[in-house]
Amino acid sequence: MEAAQSLPPWRPLLSAARKREGRSPGGRWLQLATLAMDGCPRVRTLVFRDWSASATLDLLTDARSDKTLEIQRTPEVELCWLFRKAREQFRLRGTARLIAPGQDPVVLDQSWRQLSPSGRSVWAWPPPGDPFDVQGPWPQEVSDDSAMPEHLRLLRIALHQVEQLDLKPHPHLRRVWTSATEWQEQRLNP
Ligand SMILES: Cc1cc2nc3c(=O)[nH]c(=O)nc-3n(C[C@H](O)[C@H](O)[C@H](O)COP(=O)(O)O)c2cc1C
Numbered sequence: 001m002e003a004a005q006s007l008p009p010w011r012p013l014l015s016a017a018r019k020r021e022g023r024s025p026g027g028r029w030l031q032l033a034t035l036a037m038d039g040c041p042r043v044r045t046l047v048f049r050d051w052s053a054s055a056t057l058d059l060l061t062d063a064r065s066d067k068t069l070e071i072q073r074t075p076e077v078e079l080c081w082l083f084r085k086a087r088e089q090f091r092l093r094g095t096a097r098l099i100a101p102g103q104d105p106v107v108l109d110q111s112w113r114q115l116s117p118s119g120r121s122v123w124a125w126p127p128p129g130d131p132f133d134v135q136g137p138w139p140q141e142v143s144d145d146s147a148m149p150e151h152l153r154l155l156r157i158a159l160h161q162v163e164q165l166d167l168k169p170h171p172h173l174r175r176v177w178t179s180a181t182e183w184q185e186q187r188l189n190p
Contacts, residue, residue: 007054008183010090010162017086030081032059034070042070046155048081049111055159055179057092060111063100063151064127071096077157087167094159101148112148117141123149165190 021027033043044067049058057079061067071077079092101108112120120142126133160180166173172190177183 008162008177008179009185010164010177010183011051011054013164014081014090014162017083017088017090020085021083022085027083030079032067033078033080034067035074035076036066036070037073042067043080049114052156053158055183056094057157057159058111059155059157060115061098061153061155062123062128063098063153064129066129068098068153071098071155079157089165091163091165092157092159093161094157097156097158099154099156101150101152104154108152108154109148111154112152113144117143120146123152163188 018027028048029045030048031043032046033041036042046059046061049060052058075096077094077096079090079094081090081092083089099108118141121139122128124137124139124142126136161176161178162183163176164174174188174190176186176188
């Protein structure tokens, strides 16, 4: 749950853009870019879970996936969040931290319970990225009362730069905020 503190100026803008997506699940999908071991970028889609502080967001992932190793080595990440209806893009830079069930059992358990039975199922599957295992198991659902898997990870990203690009006005509106300047807004050429 988010602490009561004043919100950075970009938070209401992001919320407004999210609201325009309505109930569409795509409104919670964002792309996470990491630096891989070979020095090249990797990008993939994750589901936004919640804000844990005014400029810190939470995602969930699997300790067995490549991204966890990449983040352990290079915690600096970038997220790209596209809001189609608002025609807005937010690029968010931050420092990621992986939290294991043993480090914060209460928060991890809460995240696990909040997932739907089908949402939970992927953590019961064989290790992601391994050659396909026909034996599985490949459950479609994991019940509410099932134990939280040891490889569940909360991916907590403390943001230090946010950039918005809004294609609605002419010329397009592009602005950036950084935590180093108390989130002071700077307008940029689009
Ligand atoms: C719509 C969508 C939502 C996804 N949500 C998540 C998620 O919340 N957490 C996650 O770890 N992977 C999620 N994935 C899977 C990742 O995109 C990725 O394939 C997987 O995590 C393996 O990534 P890696 O090999 O780069 O670590 C999602 C994929 C899609 C298409």
